[in-house]
Amino acid sequence: MTDNFGVLDDPVELREFTDFSDVDGTPTAVSVLMVQGMYCAACADTVESALQHLPGVERAHVHAATRRLTLHWNPALTSMSSLARAVGDTGYRLLPIQQALSISERLRETRQALWRLFVAGFCSMQVMMYAWPAYVTEPGEIPADIDQLLRWASWVLSLPVVFFASGPFFSSAWRDLKHGRVGMDTPVSIGILVTFIASSGSTFDPTGPWGYEVWFDSLTMFVFFLLGGRYLELKARDRTAGALDSLMNRLPEVCDLQKPDGSFEAVSIRRLATGDVVRLQAGQAFPGDGTVLSESATVDEALLTGESRPVIRERGGAVVAGSFNLGGPVLLRVDKLGRDTRFAQIVSLMEKASTEKPRLAILVDRIAAPFLVAVLVAAAFAAWYWWQIDPNKALAVAVAVLIVTCPCALSLATPAAMLSSAGALARRGILLRRLQAFESLANINAVVFDKTGTLTHDRLVLDDVHTRAGVSRDQALELAGQMAAGSLHPVSRALASAAVGLDAIGPEVLTDMAELAGQGMQALRADGSRLRLGSAAFCGVSVSEAAATDAGDSPRVYLSDEQGWLATFTLQEGLRDDAQAAVAALRAMGVRTWLLSGDRDAAAQLVGQAVGVDHVISGASPEQKLAEVSALQAQGIKLAMVGDGLNDGPVLARADTSFALGHAAPLAQAQSDYVIQGGEVMDVVRTLQQARCTLRIVRQNLMWAATYNLVCVPLALFGFMPPWLAGLGMAGSSLLVIGNALRLASKVPSGSSDTVSGKP
Amino acid sequence: MDVLYLLIPISVLLVFAIIGVFWWALQKGQFDNIEREGDRILRGD
Numbered sequence: 042m043t044d045n046f047g048v049l050d051d052p053v054e055l056r057e058f059t060d061f062s063d064v065d066g067t068p069t070a071v072s073v074l075m076v077q078g079m080y081c082a083a084c085a086d087t088v089e090s091a092l093q094h095l096p097g098v099e100r101a102h103v104h105a106a107t108r109r110l111t112l113h114w115n116p117a118l119t120s121m122s123s124l125a126r127a128v129g130d131t132g133y134r135l136l137p138i139q140q141a142l143s144i145s146e147r148l149r150e151t152r153q154a155l156w157r158l159f160v161a162g163f164c165s166m167q168v169m170m171y172a173w174p175a176y177v178t179e180p181g182e183i184p185a186d187i188d189q190l191l192r193w194a195s196w197v198l199s200l201p202v203v204f205f206a207s208g209p210f211f212s213s214a215w216r217d218l219k220h221g222r223v224g225m226d227t228p229v230s231i232g233i234l235v236t237f238i239a240s241s242g243s244t245f246d247p248t249g250p251w252g253y254e255v256w257f258d259s260l261t262m263f264v265f266f267l268l269g270g271r272y273l274e275l276k277a278r279d280r281t282a283g284a285l286d287s288l289m290n291r292l293p294e295v296c297d298l299q300k301p302d303g304s305f306e307a308v309s310i311r312r313l314a315t316g317d318v319v320r321l322q323a324g325q326a327f328p329g330d331g332t333v334l335s336e337s338a339t340v341d342e343a344l345l346t347g348e349s350r351p352v353i354r355e356r357g358g359a360v361v362a363g364s365f366n367l368g369g370p371v372l373l374r375v376d377k378l379g380r381d382t383r384f385a386q387i388v389s390l391m392e393k394a395s396t397e398k399p400r401l402a403i404l405v406d407r408i409a410a411p412f413l414v415a416v417l418v419a420a421a422f423a424a425w426y427w428w429q430i431d432p433n434k435a436l437a438v439a440v441a442v443l444i445v446t447c448p449c450a451l452s453l454a455t456p457a458a459m460l461s462s463a464g465a466l467a468r469r470g471i472l473l474r475r476l477q478a479f480e481s482l483a484n485i486n487a488v489v490f491d492k493t494g495t496l497t498h499d500r501l502v503l504d505d506v507h508t509r510a511g512v513s514r515d516q517a518l519e520l521a522g523q524m525a526a527g528s529l530h531p532v533s534r535a536l537a538s539a540a541v542g543l544d545a546i547g548p549e550v551l552t553d554m555a556e557l558a559g560q561g562m563q564a565l566r567a568d569g570s571r572l573r574l575g576s577a578a579f580c581g582v583s584v585s586e587a588a589a590t591d592a593g594d595s596p597r598v599y600l601s602d603e604q605g606w607l608a609t610f611t612l613q614e615g616l617r618d619d620a621q622a623a624v625a626a627l628r629a630m631g632v633r634t635w636l637l638s639g640d641r642d643a644a645a646q647l648v649g650q651a652v653g654v655d656h657v658i659s660g661a662s663p664e665q666k667l668a669e670v671s672a673l674q675a676q677g678i679k680l681a682m683v684g685d686g687l688n689d690g691p692v693l694a695r696a697d698t699s700f701a702l703g704h705a706a707p708l709a710q711a712q713s714d715y716v717i718q719g720g721e722v723m724d725v726v727r728t729l730q731q732a733r734c735t736l737r738i739v740r741q742n743l744m745w746a747a748t749y750n751l752v753c754v755p756l757a758l759f760g761f762m763p764p765w766l767a768g769l770g771m772a773g774s775s776l777l778v779i780g781n782a783l784r785l786a787s788k789v790p791s792g793s794s795d796t797v798s799g800k801p
Numbered sequence: 802m803d804v805l806y807l808l809i810p811i812s813v814l815l816v817f818a819i820i821g822v823f824w825w826a827l828q829k830g831q832f833d834n835i836e837r838e839g840d841r842i843l844r845g846d
Binding site: 148151153156159160163164167170171184187190193194198199201411 | 805806809810812813816819820823824827828832833838
């Protein structure tokens, strides 16, 4: 067989979807690919087991709902093309995700589905027309030859339904059969075939062993309903997984590259190189990290920073790949491309998360296989039983049992809800590392905050100013601010931002400015006197003078001129604006809060009181933090740890679930389950609400799907359910589950105004 | 009633004809984005 799998070995292509690393001297590659031709959970098993036993494959993992495959393999022992070929032999196709999501592939898939649906729909309507006279007349009222003609017409119109429209059911059932297993489509295929064969038999030999009855109307109608369900499911899955896909796939495929002569040419994004100048239209996403060359650009960076308001970038400002240009056309110089961008990190994180199977889904998949075998047995039993009572009904009952019991809804229940929720969160800049984290988070009853950088800003703010007699606060601050403006030290930045807009000393230019690392700044005033800003020793401030303006433990900085001490600035770690509201909202939700800090007791207590947490544990070393968390867990408390993702790795890993706030840590290294890129504490509350909501929907879905099977199987067994109704019921149950999950995609709770206002 | 011998086969052919027309429309991309035409009337260009 000639194929084009070889393309997958092209290093440039391979790098698009593969991470290479070296684990203990063994080269390891992790690839994420899309599996085409998958319909259900059983297909996932087939692909996994086809790969698992190949040499060089360490781990293969397929996620049924997103149809993504995560493959850990050894590039020294095997090649991507041979792996893809092995999967190809089982009847599926491996595609790089970019390609699988490309418009043309998707269009082809939707058109094919719609085409099958229409053929089944139109034929079933016409077959129903032919069947109608038989329903409304007494036996013998229709002349025998006309009756026969109607049967032949029905048979002709059933042919395209069985041999074309039902194709997906048969091919999937055949694949399962070849691997000696029972899949979701096996009962359906048996149902279609048995009905068709029996009806054809009685059409051409009305007195023969098949009896007189025909079921072409039931047959075509349940195929139509099943396909209708499949089609809507495909559409809805595009939307649940699509929320994620659209995030990951938001880079443009082509963009306008400026050529040396100044004209523009549309080129594929893969042909861009750093340093290229490109033009972006309104609504387009930036293809790489870059520098704005136009006057200004209005961009939406919600995915990357969690900031949902548009931000303005002036000429020379930096924009990031994956954010959207909201204003007019923008010229951009590309600085970073592809895997170097933060966007690429986000994509790979989300891809890994979406291929993971949550515990509930694994549980359901494990139940599904024996359940399907039980269905076949039940159908056979029903056929045998009814054959003795009413041979005319035996076939219809058996087929109804086969059709009605597909556990599709059950296996979709969990992943559909969790994926749609993860997509909604990601759009707010909240990233999820494992789908399982939804379950852990929904069950927590305590939140432990690390102090620095979570409840407080990681930057300092000015708290208080003491000045020498005769010097006003504003004067001192403005001088200090001017000096600090040239420095990047956190203290300098705090002073400079506090001094913005002051006009107390008139226009005065400081000259000869210099920064002495670790000590402070110095500068010359217009009148020739030397100013110093920095530590007490650097400014020549005596210990007694410094002590006179003591303000506890807070960091301080001094300003002096040639007459000595001039001013003392006391700084403080600024609380995040929404920290207090977030803690209050958590309390309203029945969640206890802890502050776990490595800082000295006084400082930690201060922050704890200001924010209103229930308990404060201070002065803890990293080992003690770990011990404290374990101790809380030993008391049966399920806790979520909120840290900056950089310093508290072991503690974050130990907690039941964890958040990293802000983007201090590179995504690949952050150890937490959730990454809140915007750095709002309130996002912890929103995520918690979303997780609880998700679990509620998952439970509803599982409950519904289980109830559906429990109710419908007996109904079908006792002959109360004609096959067409079974088809409708099965399609309907899957759609209900997906529709319920889609509610999660619509909106992340916009905050906790309701829970906050509930507080006295 | 004899006309039924003609009409029933014709109705079968008619179904195939209609399916053929739909196939043509589908391949022409008429169902790819059914919101598009509605949007277009609102846009100036």
